[in-house]
Amino acid sequence: MxxxxxxxxxxxxxxxxxxxxxxxxxxxxxxxxxxxxxxxxxxxxxxxxxxxxxARDCQICGNISGAEVCTICSDDRRATGEICVIEDVADLWAMERGQVFKGRYHILGGTLSALDAIGPDDLRIPALVARVKDEGTREVILALNATVDGQTTAHYIAEALEGSGVSITSLAQGVPIGGELDYLDDGTIGAALRARRQF
Amino acid sequence: MxxxxxxxxxxxxxxxxxxxxxxxxxxxxxxxxxxxxxxxxxxxxxxxxxxxxxARDCQICGNISGAEVCTICSDDRRATGEICVIEDVADLWAMERGQVFKGRYHILGGTLSALDAIGPDDLRIPALVARVKDEGTREVILALNATVDGQTTAHYIAEALEGSGVSITSLAQGVPIGGELDYLDDGTIGAALRARRQF
Structure with missing residues (x-):
C-alpha cells in the first residue's frame, strides 16, 4: 500500500x-x-x-564560489600579504561577517585527526606551504577552532612553515565581547588571565 | 563585503x-x-x-499524486462505498501507514476557522457532498483532528450530509495503544470512560 x-x-x-x-x-x-x-x-x-x-572550489584558497578563482582571491585590494588559515567555508563566512580581516584566506577542509585517519595530505596544508613561498606572504594567521584537533593542526602548520620566514600568529583567546564571567568556563578565564593586558 | x-x-x-x-x-x-x-x-x-x-492534486479526493486522479481513487478494489474525510495529505499518509482502512479518502485541505476566515467553500466540503450523492457512498468516516476546529468542521459536515441517507461515523476516542493512564490528559480519560465497552 x-x-x-x-x-x-x-x-x-x-x-x-x-x-x-x-x-x-x-x-x-x-x-x-x-x-x-x-x-x-x-x-x-x-x-x-x-x-x-x-559552485566550484577556488583553486587558490578552497573557498566556494562560482568561478575557478573566488572573488576574494581575485580582488587585488585583498593582496595584503596576510593569509588567514581556517578549517571550513563556514569559518570564512563568519570571518567576513566580522568585516575586520582585509587579507585572503586558506581553507584547510578540516583538521588533522588521528581518530578519523586525516593526515596533512588530506587537508590543503601542502598547498598552503607552497602558497606562502610563491606569494611571499608576510603573515599567516591561524584561525582554527580552539579544540584539540584544531590546535594540533595549528602546531603542525607552524612547524611546516618554520624556516620560511613568515610571521605566524593565532587569534587571541579571552573573554568574548558581551561575555559574563559567571557563565564562562575555567579554561577561558584562565587563558584570559594569562594573556591579560595593560589597561 | x-x-x-x-x-x-x-x-x-x-x-x-x-x-x-x-x-x-x-x-x-x-x-x-x-x-x-x-x-x-x-x-x-x-x-x-x-x-x-x-505533482497534482487528485481531482476527486485532493490527494497529491503524479496524475489527475490518484492511485487510490483509480484503484477499483478501494471502491468500498466508504469515504474517510481528513484534513490534510499528512493525515492520509498516517491512515495508510495504519494499513487498516480499505476505502477511499476525501481531503478537506484544512478545517473551518472563524479566526482565519475559512468557510465551507474554502474547503472541499461542497465537493464531498456532491461526491457522496454521485458515488452512492454508504459510509462517511470523519477522521478529523480532535481539536475545536476539527470537531466544528465534523459537525458542519454531518449537517451538510443530513438527508443524503449516508451513514456518518467518526474515529473512536479513548486510550491510545501502549498509552499509560498516568500520562493521559483528563479529557481522554473521560472520553474513554464514557465510551467503555463490555470486556
Missing part, C-alpha cells in the same frame, strides 16, 4: 539527510513544499540545481 | 523557509549540501524539480 508516491518518498529520504532534519521533520518540510509548489518548491529546486552545477 | 556568493545566499534564504529550519540551520544545511554537491545536492535538486513539476 503506497503511503506517498515514490518520487515524494524519495524526496523525503533526501531531505532527511540534511543536518537538523530527521525523517519526521523531512516529511513535514516536504508537505509544506507540496503545498507551496509554485511559490517555494520550484524556485528552491531551480536555485539548488544552479548552485550544484555552478 | 560578500559573505557568500549571491546564489548561495538565495539558497539559504529559501531553505530557511522550511518548517524546522531557521536561518542558522539553513546555513548549516546548505554548507553540507555544498560539500556533497554530487552525492546529495544534485539528486535533491533534480527530484525536487520533478516533484514540483509533476
Amino acid at each position: 503506497a503511503q506517498a508516491p515514490k518520487e515524494i518518498e524519495q524526496l523525503i529520504d533526501l531531505m532527511a539527510r540534511l543536518p537538523g532534519l530527521g525523517p519526521r521533520s523531512a516529511r513535514r518540510a516536504v508537505l509544506m513544499l507540496l503545498k507551496k509548489r509554485v511559490q517555494v518548491m520550484a524556485p528552491l529546486a531551480r536555485v539548488m540545481a544552479s548552485v550544484a552545477e555552478n | 560578500a559573505q557568500a556568493p549571491k546564489e548561495i545566499e538565495q539558497l539559504i534564504d529559501l531553505m530557511a523557509r522550511l518548517p524546522g529550519l531557521g536561518p542558522r540551520s539553513a546555513r548549516r544545511a546548505v554548507l553540507m549540501l555544498l560539500k556533497k554537491r554530487v552525492q546529495v545536492m544534485a539528486p535533491l535538486a533534480r527530484v525536487m524539480a520533478s516533484v514540483a513539476e509533476n
Whole structure:
C-alpha cells in the first residue's frame, strides 16, 4: 500500500539527510513544499540545481564560489600579504561577517585527526606551504577552532612553515565581547588571565 | 563585503523557509549540501524539480499524486462505498501507514476557522457532498483532528450530509495503544470512560 508516491518518498529520504532534519521533520518540510509548489518548491529546486552545477572550489584558497578563482582571491585590494588559515567555508563566512580581516584566506577542509585517519595530505596544508613561498606572504594567521584537533593542526602548520620566514600568529583567546564571567568556563578565564593586558 | 556568493545566499534564504529550519540551520544545511554537491545536492535538486513539476492534486479526493486522479481513487478494489474525510495529505499518509482502512479518502485541505476566515467553500466540503450523492457512498468516516476546529468542521459536515441517507461515523476516542493512564490528559480519560465497552 503506497503511503506517498515514490518520487515524494524519495524526496523525503533526501531531505532527511540534511543536518537538523530527521525523517519526521523531512516529511513535514516536504508537505509544506507540496503545498507551496509554485511559490517555494520550484524556485528552491531551480536555485539548488544552479548552485550544484555552478559552485566550484577556488583553486587558490578552497573557498566556494562560482568561478575557478573566488572573488576574494581575485580582488587585488585583498593582496595584503596576510593569509588567514581556517578549517571550513563556514569559518570564512563568519570571518567576513566580522568585516575586520582585509587579507585572503586558506581553507584547510578540516583538521588533522588521528581518530578519523586525516593526515596533512588530506587537508590543503601542502598547498598552503607552497602558497606562502610563491606569494611571499608576510603573515599567516591561524584561525582554527580552539579544540584539540584544531590546535594540533595549528602546531603542525607552524612547524611546516618554520624556516620560511613568515610571521605566524593565532587569534587571541579571552573573554568574548558581551561575555559574563559567571557563565564562562575555567579554561577561558584562565587563558584570559594569562594573556591579560595593560589597561 | 560578500559573505557568500549571491546564489548561495538565495539558497539559504529559501531553505530557511522550511518548517524546522531557521536561518542558522539553513546555513548549516546548505554548507553540507555544498560539500556533497554530487552525492546529495544534485539528486535533491533534480527530484525536487520533478516533484514540483509533476505533482497534482487528485481531482476527486485532493490527494497529491503524479496524475489527475490518484492511485487510490483509480484503484477499483478501494471502491468500498466508504469515504474517510481528513484534513490534510499528512493525515492520509498516517491512515495508510495504519494499513487498516480499505476505502477511499476525501481531503478537506484544512478545517473551518472563524479566526482565519475559512468557510465551507474554502474547503472541499461542497465537493464531498456532491461526491457522496454521485458515488452512492454508504459510509462517511470523519477522521478529523480532535481539536475545536476539527470537531466544528465534523459537525458542519454531518449537517451538510443530513438527508443524503449516508451513514456518518467518526474515529473512536479513548486510550491510545501502549498509552499509560498516568500520562493521559483528563479529557481522554473521560472520553474513554464514557465510551467503555463490555470486556
